[in-house]
Amino acid sequence: MNSPSLFAVPSLSTQQLRYLQTAARAPSWTEAANELRVTQSALSQGIAELERRLGIELFERVGRRRVLSSAGNEILVQADRVLAQAADLGRLAERLRHGFAGAYRLGLIDSAAVATCRPALAAVRRLAGDALNVIVDTSVPLTRAVQRGELDLAVVVADNAALTSGGSQLGSESNVAVTAVAEEPMVIVAPANVSTEVVTDPRRWGPWVMPPEGSTTRVLLDAALRARGADPTTTLESSNPTVLLSMVELGLGWAVLPDHAPGLQRRGTGAKPTGAKPTGAKPTGAKPTGAKPTGAEVVIIGELIARRLVAVTRTGAPSDPRTERFLVSV
Template sequence: MDDAVPNLSTAQLNYLVAITRHRTWAEAAASLQVTPSALSQGIAELERRLGVPLFATDGRRRVPHEYTATVAHAAERMLADLDQVTRWVRAVGGGQIGRLRVGMIDIAAVHYCTAALRTFRRAHPKLDVGLTVAPTGELLGRLERNELDVAVCVDPEGSGPFDSTPLLSDALAVYAPPGVAPIGPPSTWGPWLLFPSASRTRTAIDQRLRAIGAPLVVEMESHQPEVLVEMVRLGLGWTVLPTTQAEHGPHRLSRASAEPLFTRTVSAVTRRGGAQHPAVAPFVAALVAALSG
């Protein structure tokens, strides 16, 4: 009988995770800077210690079992935990200053948080604040893999292992092309120029538009609100945007209806777990102070 808890190395877990992230083992080995031989032997050793084969051999190709994905996922989680606590203890115990990896959705980076970011950077000159701008879904994925220390994005509302601090409410409204007047009932609205279908905000938009009976004919999709604004100004269709993005800058749109279609909560989100980068707390506090004052 094998030991209750086998003695593995993180390198072996890394092997497994790398394999799930690359199409071939050779590619995975290259990404780890080891020879394919080392990878092969490492996985064999891992299987031996777990006491269970992780890959079946189909001809020359290695095919994972159904349960292998679960093991790989657990390995990924353990490595993320290790990465998190390592960064934390180095920042704290080493007395270092370190690097704070911040993610933001575009509207937060270019509108809501610009001043707060600048102020925070000035207050912590030795802290290297790295900023990544991406949609909410991608930011949450990175947070889960511990590639970010904190993200400012749409609140995940309890889905996934996250803690969130609400920062502000963001209203989204419907905008018609210039010259459409008077505005008819929702059944006459469209066609639409919207965020891409994969986006979380888009899902919410579709839901709300359907609820009020607007036909969902989508002409174009883009992640860039400026593009959508321009297209609407050219009369190509209608759109739904955060009011701050549509009614800001030289070319403003005007609402089809005075009241917003719906509001979403923008929050500061962190990966759940005891060990956070020590600069996260002051950073979130700075955001809260800047946005409430």
């Protein structure tokens, strides 16, 4: 019996696949070349050679722009997987040579970095030492960085698009394991001079200072406010809770912030939120009972939602005791 024929494995380099990955996602090939620290000519030649070896046109021109072809999109999915596995191989080799002394790359959303995950961060720091690299970003970029093998672990909002869509933009982006970390109460914060009549009427809440449009938290907050009958019209956007709190103090709008946001309890006038679940949560109807009008800067109205945080790791990645330490310490 003849053995089954095998498809020839194309002779490709990880550099060529990295060129494809970067050129596909950068706003322009000029920016892609800058990110890769090569000339645009070298980038073009590298992609042309990749196309030659695959026998497939990866990009097509639309006006003056070069965009991925339909075949290029399918090839990119596989390129993401190959590069992530190549990164796993490199880390495994490093750990076999040096033990677990190699770099450990951890991604956190801002509130996880400053509050929710501080004990776990400290535990990993003791284990990893100077090899710990921490990146603070928003949920979708962090999730995709894990899925591409660029981070070992990230703590993100559970409902982010890279998880809920299964990575619809990139088929490889569903390959993650998810571990529940915490439920984070998000409280409505208003300027100190808000009246009781406004507090008790959600139709009069706002305007708002919010996380950027399209971000995971913004989508959750907009939906929750509409469900309460409030208009989520936004006058200022920032991903930094400290900036949003400062804008509320200046009277530029209302915000919804983690109840442990830096400075909120120190500067706020209300009692600490009760931690009630979001289902059926109601505003207090007045300024919190523990208010002290002297020096008041903001008023905490009440909880709007409880944001779910999860830790994501890539399935198939080599085991690492630093990941295990983080997950048991969080």
